[in-house]
Amino acid sequence: xxxxxxxxxxxxxxxxxxxxxxxxxxxxxxxxxxxxxxxxxxxxxxxxxxxxxxxxxxxxxxxxxxxxxxxxxxxxxxxxxxxxxxxxxxxxxxxxxxxxxxxxxxxxxxxxxxxxxxxxxxxxxxxxxxxxxxxxxxxxxxxxxxxxxxxxxxxxxxxxxxxxxxxxxxxxxxxxxxxxxxxxxxxxxxxxxxxxxxxxxxxxxxxxxxxxxxxxxxxxxxxxxxxxxxxxxxxxxxxxxxxxxxxxxxxxxxxxxxxxxxxxxxxxxxxxxxxxxxxxxxxxxxxxxxxxxxxxxxxxxxxxxxxxxxxxxxxxxxxx
Amino acid sequence: xxxxxxxxxxxxxxxxxxxxxxxxxxxxxxxxxxxxxxxxxxxxxxxxxxxxxxxxxxxxxxxxxxxxxxxxxxxxxxxxxxxxxxxxxxxxxxxxxxxxxxxxxxxxxxxxxxxxxxxxxxxxxxxxxxxxxxxxxxxxxxxxxxxxxxxxxxxxxxxxxxxxxxxxxxxxxxxxxxxxxxxxxxxxxxxxxxxxxxxxxxxxxxxxxxxxxxxxxxxxxxxxxxxxxxxxxxxxxxxxxxxxxxxxxxxxxxxxxxxxxxxxxxxxxxx
Numbered sequence: 348x349x350x351x352x353x354x355x356x357x358x359x360x361x362x363x364x365x366x367x368x369x370x371x372x373x374x375x376x377x378x379x380x381x382x383x384x385x386x387x388x389x390x391x392x393x394x395x396x397x398x399x400x401x402x403x404x405x406x407x408x409x410x411x412x413x414x415x416x417x418x419x420x421x422x423x424x425x426x427x428x429x430x431x432x433x434x435x436x437x438x439x440x441x442x443x444x445x446x447x448x449x450x451x452x453x454x455x456x457x458x459x460x461x462x463x464x465x466x467x468x469x470x471x472x473x474x475x476x477x478x479x480x481x482x483x484x485x486x487x488x489x490x491x492x493x494x495x496x497x498x499x500x501x502x503x504x505x506x507x508x509x510x511x512x513x514x515x516x517x518x519x520x521x522x523x524x525x526x527x528x529x530x531x532x533x534x535x536x537x538x539x540x541x542x543x544x545x546x547x548x549x550x551x552x553x554x555x556x557x558x559x560x561x562x563x564x565x566x567x568x569x570x571x572x573x574x575x576x577x578x579x580x581x582x583x584x585x586x587x588x589x590x591x592x593x594x595x596x597x598x599x600x601x602x603x604x605x606x607x608x609x610x611x612x613x614x615x616x617x618x619x620x621x622x623x624x625x626x627x628x629x630x631x632x633x634x635x636x637x638x639x640x641x642x643x644x645x646x647x648x649x650x651x652x653x654x655x656x657x658x659x660x661x662x663x664x665x666x667x
Numbered sequence: 668x669x670x671x672x673x674x675x676x677x678x679x680x681x682x683x684x685x686x687x688x689x690x691x692x693x694x695x696x697x698x699x700x701x702x703x704x705x706x707x708x709x710x711x712x713x714x715x716x717x718x719x720x721x722x723x724x725x726x727x728x729x730x731x732x733x734x735x736x737x738x739x740x741x742x743x744x745x746x747x748x749x750x751x752x753x754x755x756x757x758x759x760x761x762x763x764x765x766x767x768x769x770x771x772x773x774x775x776x777x778x779x780x781x782x783x784x785x786x787x788x789x790x791x792x793x794x795x796x797x798x799x800x801x802x803x804x805x806x807x808x809x810x811x812x813x814x815x816x817x818x819x820x821x822x823x824x825x826x827x828x829x830x831x832x833x834x835x836x837x838x839x840x841x842x843x844x845x846x847x848x849x850x851x852x853x854x855x856x857x858x859x860x861x862x863x864x865x866x867x868x869x870x871x872x873x874x875x876x877x878x879x880x881x882x883x884x885x886x887x888x889x890x891x892x893x894x895x896x897x898x899x900x901x902x903x904x905x906x907x908x909x910x911x912x913x914x915x916x917x918x919x920x921x922x923x924x925x926x927x928x929x930x931x932x933x934x935x936x937x938x
Binding site (some may be wrong): 365366368369371373374376377379380384423496497499501502503504505508509511512516527599602603605606610611621625626628630633637640641644645 | 673785786787789790791792793794795797799800801802804817874878881882885886887888898901905908909912915916918922923924926927930933
């Protein structure tokens with residue numbers, strides 16, 4: 348049926364539009380950044396690539412010709428955006444390597460970190476949230492809520508530092524930073540996961556509390572299902588819908604967390620690269636990392652949309 | 668940030684608003700009166716007292732350059748509240764004004780502003796702030812501007828949605844038909860109804876900005892040393908984390924307390 352395809356296509360199309368907006372915004376800022384850098388661009392770029400001592404007017408002229416810096420601005424912007432859309436992100440001004448090459452390496456590390464942190468946050472946040480929802484209004488609820496409120500107030504870097512002081516400086520269980528093996532992955536992913544769990548526990552609590560008070564569950568109990576079966580077969584799937592939908596919001600938290608945690612622990616991922624590219628004024632790398640992170644959020648959000656449709660068929664029918 | 672949903676949960680904590688207000692008053696007092704009362708210069712170094720523990724001379728100890736932690740903290744708290752207050756005020760005024768305008772005018776203006784807000788929302792907030800900071804890392808203007816740029820959208824969307832439904836209410840329509848001016852209707856009929864939700868947004872906004880400024884200064888792209896800033900202070904003390912964890916983590920405690928105070932005050936149920 349056409350309507351059936353449409354209900355899958357419509358959220359995807361709106362995400363595609365969002366991806367376009369991300370590319371446009373990041374591309375324009377990237378272009379403006381390139382032109383806002385102080386001094387003669389060609390000289391500065393040549394100095395960054397060859398070292399400040401060897402740069403003369405000839406090297407700068409060669410650089411200007413290489414990067415096409417002498418054409419009208421509007422033309423350069425259009426060409427710039429065209430390249431951004433084709434994911435042709437140019438070369439890093441510092442290393443001279445293609446940005447996409449560097450991104451591929453960094454993205455792997457970031458995916459590893461995020462792939463550890465997300466399940467870990469679910470492992471911490473969901474049981475706490477479900478417990479709070481089932482015993483709503485009593486002490487587990489208040490305890491989990493207070494914990495979440497406190498965790499949200501503590502800056503992520505301080506949380507990471509406190510874990511570092513405790514687990515690697517005092518107890519010497521874990522290395523404080525670097526990226527040599529699995530042990531180095533524990534502290535950053537734990538820091539990220541705790542921040543995310545503060546949000547996911549709250550959502551899980553809300554949605555479990557709503558489902559626990561719903562007629563669906565009351566009916567399941569009334570027809571004689573044990574408490575355990577009622578929760579497992581009628582409670583969890585209904586409660587999962589908002590939790591999954593909020594996962595999209597969590598992804599934004601994940602990106603922000605990754606920027607901080609990677610920088611703090613020296614994890615060679617994409618957030619670390621972005622922060623260092625800002626120091627070095629390596630505009631193509633700034634633009635590339637921001638673009639990939641922005642597009643990544645959109646892409647994962649599209650996946651969340653689809654998963655929501657899958658788990659809750661009512662949603663598509665209502666929209667159609 | 669999803670401050671509103673979070674706010675509804677905070678409201679479940681007993682006396683949240685009272686505790687938040689008390690904590691905020693204490694911190695504001697420390698930040699506003701502290702720099703006047705404490706005679707020590709936050710930039711005065713005494714290298715003989717490097718990393719001095721808390722004691723009679725330095726109540727909260729000294730940092731690696733022998734600067735008084737107490738004086739630096741007072742100045743940093745003042746800076747945090749001033750910066751976040753001004754940024755949120757600017758973003759809130761702009762967002763609310765544009766939201767009212769979009770709701771009132773409708774049509775292409777509404778569509779254009781909504782598209783603009785969608786564009787800004789497409790990127791995670793911190794990413795947008797970083798991109799704006801990249802124009803001039805370590806300076807206060809791009810920092811505040813970038814944060815305000817990411818923040819106005821929240822005010823805009825909430826104001827627009829609420830004002831649209833308010834404008835369709837019978838009493839507002841009656842006022843329009845009776846010929847009351849735009850300023851009167853917006854000022855007397857719409858804004859008072861919006862005030863509580865705007866207050867909540869502003870409270871969470873201030874908490875969020877304090878957190879963002881501290882975080883960015885910690886990763887050295889916010890405010891630069893020697894400015895006493897809560898995140899930057901921790902960052903400066905990082906090499907001495909093992910010797911003086913107290914001095915290194917104390918500024919973060921102040922960040923957490925300030926954010927907590929804002930969240931409790933904004934999210935608590937009014938009594």
